[in-house]
Amino acid sequence: MVSLSINxxxxxxxxxxxxxxxxxKQNFRIPTLCHHDDLCVAGNCRVCVVEQLGGKAxxxxxxxxxSEGMQILTNSLKVRSARKHVIELLLSEHxxxxxxxxxxxxxxxxxxxxxxxxxxxxxxxxxxxKNYTIDRFSPSIQKDDSKCIRCQRCVRTCExxxxxxxxxxxxxxxxxxxxxxxxxxxxxxICTNCGQCINRCPTxxxxxxxxxxxxxxxxxxxxxxxxxxxxxxxxxxxxxELGFEPGSxxxxxxxxxxxxxxxxxxxDTDFSxxxxxxxxxxxxxxxxxxxLVDKDPTVALPMTTSCSPGWIKFIEHSFPEYLPNVSTxxxxxxxxxxxxxxxxxxxxxxxxxxxxxxSIMPCTAKKYEANRPEMRSSGYKDVDYVLTTxxxxxxxxxxxxxFNKLKEDKYDSLMGVSTGAGVIFGATGGxxxxxxxxxYEIITGREVPFENLNITAVRGMEGVRVASVQIEECKExxxxxxxxxxxxxxxxxxxxxxxxxxxxxxxxxEVHFIEVMACPGGCxxxxxxxxxxxxxxxxxRTEAIYAEDMSMKxxxxxxxxxxxxxxxxxxxxxxxHKSHELLHTHYTKRVRY
Amino acid sequence: xxxKHVKRVDLIFEKVECREILEKIVKMEPDAICQExxxxxxxxxxxxxxxxxxxWRFAAxxxxxxxxxxxxxxxxxxxxxxxxxxxxxxxxxxxxxxAIASRAVGAKKGYVYxxxxxKFLIPRLNEELIKFHQMMDEFNHNFxxxxxxxxxxxxxxxxxxxxxxxxxxxxxxxxxPPYPTSIGLFGKPTAINNVETLVHAVVIIKYGxxxxxxxxxxxxxGSKVFSVxxxxxxxxIFELELGMxxxxxxxxxxxxxxxxxQVGGASGFCVPxxxxxxxxxxxxxxxTGGSMKLFNSTRSMYNVLHNYLDFxxxxxxxxxxxxxxxxQQLLKGVEAVKRGDKNSKYLDELVKLAKTMKRASKCGLGQxxxxxxxxxxxxxxxxxxx
Numbered sequence: 010m011v012s013l014s015i016n017x018x019x020x021x022x023x024x025x026x027x028x029x030x031x032x033x034k035q036n037f038r039i040p041t042l043c044h045h046d047d048l049c050v051a052g053n054c055r056v057c058v059v060e061q062l063g064g065k066a067x068x069x070x071x072x073x074x075x076s077e078g079m080q081i082l083t084n085s086l087k088v089r090s091a092r093k094h095v096i097e098l099l100l101s102e103h104x105x106x107x108x109x110x111x112x113x114x115x116x117x118x119x120x121x122x123x124x125x126x127x128x129x130x131x132x133x134x135x136x137x138x139k140n141y142t143i144d145r146f147s148p149s150i151q152k153d154d155s156k157c158i159r160c161q162r163c164v165r166t167c168e169x170x171x172x173x174x175x176x177x178x179x180x181x182x183x184x185x186x187x188x189x190x191x192x193x194x195x196x197x198x199i200c201t202n203c204g205q206c207i208n209r210c211p212t213x214x215x216x217x218x219x220x221x222x223x224x225x226x227x228x229x230x231x232x233x234x235x236x237x238x239x240x241x242x243x244x245x246x247x248x249x250e251l252g253f254e255p256g257s258x259x260x261x262x263x264x265x266x267x268x269x270x271x272x273x274x275x276x277d278t279d280f281s282x283x284x285x286x287x288x289x290x291x292x293x294x295x296x297x298x299x300x301l302v303d304k305d306p307t308v309a310l311p312m313t314t315s316c317s318p319g320w321i322k323f324i325e326h327s328f329p330e331y332l333p334n335v336s337t338x339x340x341x342x343x344x345x346x347x348x349x350x351x352x353x354x355x356x357x358x359x360x361x362x363x364x365x366x367x368s369i370m371p372c373t374a375k376k377y378e379a380n381r382p383e384m385r386s387s388g389y390k391d392v393d394y395v396l397t398t399x400x401x402x403x404x405x406x407x408x409x410x411x412f413n414k415l416k417e418d419k420y421d422s423l424m425g426v427s428t429g430a431g432v433i434f435g436a437t438g439g440x441x442x443x444x445x446x447x448x449y450e451i452i453t454g455r456e457v458p459f460e461n462l463n464i465t466a467v468r469g470m471e472g473v474r475v476a477s478v479q480i481e482e483c484k485e486x487x488x489x490x491x492x493x494x495x496x497x498x499x500x501x502x503x504x505x506x507x508x509x510x511x512x513x514x515x516x517x518x519e520v521h522f523i524e525v526m527a528c529p530g531g532c533x534x535x536x537x538x539x540x541x542x543x544x545x546x547x548x549x550r551t552e553a554i555y556a557e558d559m560s561m562k563x564x565x566x567x568x569x570x571x572x573x574x575x576x577x578x579x580x581x582x583x584x585x586h587k588s589h590e591l592l593h594t595h596y597t598k599r600v601r602y
Numbered sequence: 603x604x605x606k607h608v609k610r611v612d613l614i615f616e617k618v619e620c621r622e623i624l625e626k627i628v629k630m631e632p633d634a635i636c637q638e639x640x641x642x643x644x645x646x647x648x649x650x651x652x653x654x655x656x657x658w659r660f661a662a663x664x665x666x667x668x669x670x671x672x673x674x675x676x677x678x679x680x681x682x683x684x685x686x687x688x689x690x691x692x693x694x695x696x697x698x699x700x701a702i703a704s705r706a707v708g709a710k711k712g713y714v715y716x717x718x719x720x721k722f723l724i725p726r727l728n729e730e731l732i733k734f735h736q737m738m739d740e741f742n743h744n745f746x747x748x749x750x751x752x753x754x755x756x757x758x759x760x761x762x763x764x765x766x767x768x769x770x771x772x773x774x775x776x777x778x779p780p781y782p783t784s785i786g787l788f789g790k791p792t793a794i795n796n797v798e799t800l801v802h803a804v805v806i807i808k809y810g811x812x813x814x815x816x817x818x819x820x821x822x823x824g825s826k827v828f829s830v831x832x833x834x835x836x837x838x839i840f841e842l843e844l845g846m847x848x849x850x851x852x853x854x855x856x857x858x859x860x861x862x863x864q865v866g867g868a869s870g871f872c873v874p875x876x877x878x879x880x881x882x883x884x885x886x887x888x889x890t891g892g893s894m895k896l897f898n899s900t901r902s903m904y905n906v907l908h909n910y911l912d913f914x915x916x917x918x919x920x921x922x923x924x925x926x927x928x929x930q931q932l933l934k935g936v937e938a939v940k941r942g943d944k945n946s947k948y949l950d951e952l953v954k955l956a957k958t959m960k961r962a963s964k965c966g967l968g969q970x971x972x973x974x975x976x977x978x979x980x981x982x983x984x985x986x987x988x
Contacts, residue, residue: 067962074779091962133944
């Protein structure tokens with residue numbers, strides 16, 4: 010332990026603790042901008058400077074480890090003057106047109122300038138807005154350099170958490186900026202649209218492309234029938250934007266709010282998650298059969314999941330040789346969209362052209378996915394608009410709904426019934442667990458041999474996890490799997506996905522089935538989820554997801570009555586003709602540059 | 603005050619048989635080398651003046667089998683050009699200095715980080731390096747040197763940015779601590795020294811610490827190579843004894859009309875005529891990495907300051923706020939005062955800002971912008987305003 014004093018108060022902390030954390034322990038919050046719990050130390054904004062008695066220079070609290078006998082002042086004259094200068098300098102190169110900014114009221118720089126009463130412009134205005142244009146080419150991410158404070162959180166996110174490096178620092182001195190390869194738009198580079206940079210941007214430099222007006226227009230158009238689907242992770246995140254603690258489950262209130270907003274039918278992506286399990290599980294078993302029985306050398310194993318559009322774009326750029334390994338299943342969002350304008354319209358006797366399909370996602374990559382040319386198999390755009398969890402919260406606020414006071418409501422029927430298996434899609438390892446619950450039962454006729462169906466080996470926050478299930482006493486048609494140890498691997502965060510794929514490529518890791526979620530923690534840590542995020546918050550959301558699963562009456566996809574019905578009435582069988590037409594697709598090889 | 607002459611010295615450029623030095627050091631215990639250099643009171647000749655012996659001992663005391671010696675030859679400070687001459691005249695001595703450091707620290711690999719504009723030196727250095735490596739083999743001393751070329755960024759002369767550059771990343775300074783002697787190049791203990799410092803080490807091993815200490819003052823031992831430029835009839839490179847006053851220097855090098863001397867380049871201090879007498883060139887007064895620029899009364903100090911600020915505005919790496927934005931504010935600020943858009947009181951605000959930059963910047967670049975700014979504004983305020 011190291012003892013030091015913070016503003017004259019003694020504190021003992023473990024060796025290696027930063028001055029920032031030691032001060033926090035003494036209830037002194039030191040302001041930060043470039044610091045983020047999920048990222049490595051940068052120490053470049055200098056807003057956290059503190060004074061060490063006897064020292065000449067001020068120290069960056071976030072980057073300085075404590076040392077024995079240190080005497081730190083966090084609010085001395087020198088500190089206050091330097092801190093105010095730093096904020097003023099940042100504002101002098103910042104497009105501070107706050108009332109027009111999407112992040113107005115949610116901006117860390119705005120909060121700090123408010124705290125430090127930076128009202129009068131002490132320094133010269135350095136920014137010339139004529140030199141800036143907002144990059145709106147990407148359907149997911151909007152980048153406005155005029156609001157960038159060069160904290161490099163986005164750069165570190167893209168490198169450390171995602172291993173993508175789409176964003177990087179370019180030039181030096183006054184010209185330094187956060188840029189992309191050749192300064193191309195976000196739509197033209199290897200960006201996976203995951204939106205993790207948005208989650209960590211302290212200002213409005215990186216935000217989602219918003220489609221709120223389009224959705225309102227559709228809702229308010231009497232000729233349109235607007236269906237909305239909500240992804241599993243939204244229900245455990247939305248509350249945070251509306252005054253609830255992280256980890257609050259607000260499913261019923263959310264459904265109630267959506268109905269009040271005027272959506273004609275409030276449905277659940279969990280339903281199509283269950284459908285994904287039916288299709289993807291069958292696809293895996295078919296591939297295994299081809300490999301083990303037919304000895305077909307062309308069959309691509311291991312098979313990987315395809316639910317995460319960030320992962321899809323990543324593999325298209327970085328491991329295109331593994332595209333045949335990706336499940337041909339569309340993501341639950343896109344399956345839902347394709348069915349909304351076919352099956353749903355048919356049963357509800359609606360003209361597909363009058364149906365507008367909206368999805369609420371924890372994700373920004375879903376916006377890109379919905380715009381992919383592959384995603385129009387219903388003959389229309391399968392999903393018209395994608396809103397993030399944050400955008401939904403904004404809609405609720407715009408409509409003047411007091412979320413807290415809402416009574417809980419239930420999803421509408423027809424593609425609104427779901428299972429616990431569908432819910433856990435929102436957490437890393439969830440698709441794997443849901444698939445195993447169903448596949449094991451298809452093969453053996455028995456439930457997976459885990460207490461309460463909880464396959465804890467695939468859960469958790471470890472970046473890459475490997476697990477296996479021993480398959481024995483199969484049903485006759487699956488007897489070729491007798492004695493097979495079904496091996497699977499799970500990765501979340503693209504930096505871990507790269508590790509996993511490299512291990513597969515080198516032969517170091519041999520598995521049958523791989524689940525990858527682009528975002529840390531899975532969808533619940535998605536780029537469309539409430540800000541801030543850190544591991545503690547993501548763990549709370551994870552607990553909420555599994556609690557939601559435990560609370561469901563049905564917890565296996567193949568037992569979902571609406572799934573049974575759709576196969577009987579519309580699809581026929583998994584991987585059948587109709588499924589192929591509507592629920593499956595192929596992806597494209599892309600270059601890195 | 604009695605006027606004494608500036609003493610010229612010839613130790614750095616003196617031709618030395620490196621073989622003799624190597625013979626000597628392979629027989630010396632590593633700690634004895636550190637001790638000898640420590641006793642000499644040799645301080646880093648890049649400008650910052652950290653005691654070289656201490657630096658080596660810190661690195662030597664680190665456990666772990668991989669350590670590095672880095673020679674900082676990214677000489678970029680405006681007005682400094684002495685390392686170029688040293689590398690050109692006595693490259694063998696530079697390598698020899700690195701070999702001494704490697705023996706003292708226990709490093710097997712060394713890098714010379716050469717300023718991009720000094721590319722023309724490479725054939726000459728490579729030729730010398732082959733001979734050096736042969737000698738290393740003869741003495742059975744396991745040490746190899748590799749030359750890495752910079753690409754023109756001033757900031758890469760900052761030691762940790764230099765490491766980043768060698769490692770193949772963007773040249774941005776790191777947070778300190780940890781210091782290079784514990785976590786340096788490729789995350790390993792590293793002793794990084796200026797070109798001239800390494801040659802001084804050769805001199806110290808050759809003649810002994812006591813001989814080295816005969817020159818200079820208590821705080822600034824030995825001699826120093828100066829790059830003299832500006833309004834002088836004798837511009838060029840001179841090795842002089844440390845401890846002279848600016849007055850003595852100007853007597854020797856001035857053109858009779860010197861109004862100010864910029865000691866230490868753009869990141870150094872401006873000494874006005876009224877302070878020539880009292881200001882010692884050395885660590886007790888104004889330290890310098892070698893740059894001595896004389897200005898006579900025909901020069902506009904506004905132009906001088908503007909030039910320095912322009913330089914820093916471009917050469918800041920841009921990562922930390924005080925330096926990136928502060929430099930621009932100082933530059934645009936003095937322009938605004940000159941134009942009359944801001945009144946003279948604004949200069950006081952800028953001086954305060956320069957103080958913040960000195961205290962709150964991440965690395966030596968941002969921390970030293972205030973040196974030139976403060977000293978020029980303080981002494982030549984009228985020239986800045988009118």
